[in-house]
Amino acid sequence: xxxxxxxxxxxxxxxxxxxxxxxxxxxxxxxxxxxxxxxxxxxxxxxxxxxxxxxxxxxxxxxxxxxxxxxxxxxxxxxxxxxxxxxxxxxxxxxxxxxxxxxxxxxxxxxxxxxxxxxxxxxxxxxxxxxxxxxxxxxxxxxxxxxxxxxxxxxxxxxxxxxxxxxxxxxxxxxxxxxxxxxxxxxxxxxxxxxxxxxxxxxxxxxxxxxxxxxxxxxxxxxxxxxxxxxxxxxxxxxxxxxxxxxxxxxxxxxxxxxxxxxxxxxxxxxxxxxxxxxxxxxxxxxxxxxxxxxxxxxxxxxxxxx
Numbered sequence: 001x002x003x004x005x006x007x008x009x010x011x012x013x014x015x016x017x018x019x020x021x022x023x024x025x026x027x028x029x030x031x032x033x034x035x036x037x038x039x040x041x042x043x044x045x046x047x048x049x050x051x052x053x054x055x056x057x058x059x060x061x062x063x064x065x066x067x068x069x070x071x072x073x074x075x076x077x078x079x080x081x082x083x084x085x086x087x088x089x090x091x092x093x094x095x096x097x098x099x100x101x102x103x104x105x106x107x108x109x110x111x112x113x114x115x116x117x118x119x120x121x122x123x124x125x126x127x128x129x130x131x132x133x134x135x136x137x138x139x140x141x142x143x144x145x146x147x148x149x150x151x152x153x154x155x156x157x158x159x160x161x162x163x164x165x166x167x168x169x170x171x172x173x174x175x176x177x178x179x180x181x182x183x184x185x186x187x188x189x190x191x192x193x194x195x196x197x198x199x200x201x202x203x204x205x206x207x208x209x210x211x212x213x214x215x216x217x218x219x220x221x222x223x224x225x226x227x228x229x230x231x232x233x234x235x236x237x238x239x240x241x242x243x244x245x246x247x248x249x250x251x252x253x254x255x256x257x258x259x260x261x262x263x264x265x266x267x268x269x270x271x272x273x274x275x276x277x278x279x280x281x282x283x284x285x286x287x288x289x290x291x292x293x294x295x296x297x298x299x300x301x302x303x304x305x306x307x
Contacts, residue, residue, distance in 0.1 A: 007034065008041040011053065018115055018141060026053065067104045072134065073270045073300040077143040077263050079109075079122070080300070082272040083135040085250045089126040105137060112139045125151050128224065133160070133255025133272045138263070146263035151221065156260040160216045160226055161274060161294055163252040163281055165245050166235035167207045168214070175200045175229040179222045188242055189224045191232050198222045200229040206290040211238070213287045215256075226253060238281065252278050256294055262302060271298035 090102040113121040122137035138144035180195030182188040199219040231243040239248025
């Protein structure tokens with residue numbers, strides 16, 4: 001290798017199919033040797049240095065998950081699935097051996113996963129464990145970088161459906177309330193004046209007998225944002241044990257539609273129809289007619305980039 005510079009920069013240029021995070025992890029785990037010895041990511045590599053890179057297998061110790069996840073959209077760059085409620089997006093310290101979307105990706109897309117950070121291959125954003133719906137994964141590190149940047153820049157548009165215990169006072173509004181981690185319970189987030197800026201637009205689709213069906217559009221991406229905001233206006237998500245009245249098999253929140261810039265140009269929109277458990281609860285609440293348009297499958301659409 002003849003290029004000079006920081007070790008992580010040199011490797012990222014030499015291996016464009018590897019994410020920067022994985023390059024740095026390889027260095028930290030001593031899978032990269034410079035002139036026969038481990039080095040730091042900041043090590044300056046001189047012309048003529050001998051660099052040896054070992055790529056370990058991208059696997060988990062857990063047995064095959066056996067998961068079969070519905071694929072809503074797929075091309076050479078991105079993959080969109082319909083995540084069921086109860087499934088983790090990636091491994092969590094509290095549940096190290098639980099099935100996850102990341103493990104499914106490694107199992108079903110081994111060659112694509114090998115280019116990523118072993119812990120969160122392809123992951124671009126996340127949904128809470130008990131939230132169902134559209135989840136996007138990247139199939140290449142460049143796509144992951146582009147999509148992550150789009151989420152960070154708020155260029156994505158997300159729509160969620162929630163069955164709520166309570167009825168918001170206004171049929172339509174934007175909830176503008178900063179969010180921070182609760183000092184009383186570290187599992188929870190809370191509205192706080194010293195928190196991070198957070199805005200959620202919502203529309204009440206139906207309401208009766210102290211329950212409501214709400215379409216929520218988060219304008220920012222804070223942890224538990226929709227759940228915290230709806231609870232703050234007196235309409236917590238049904239079944240939510242952290243922020244609502246619970247208990248329930250899960251909180252009834254569903255990521256219905258996601259629109260985002262495609263990493264190689266144009267725009268992609270993917271929709272996941274309401275799952276059976278939410279449809280049953282919505283029907284019990286008397287809102288079946290209002291929910292019907294959100295229960296039907298919708299083909300994904302991708303518009304091409306225009307000059």
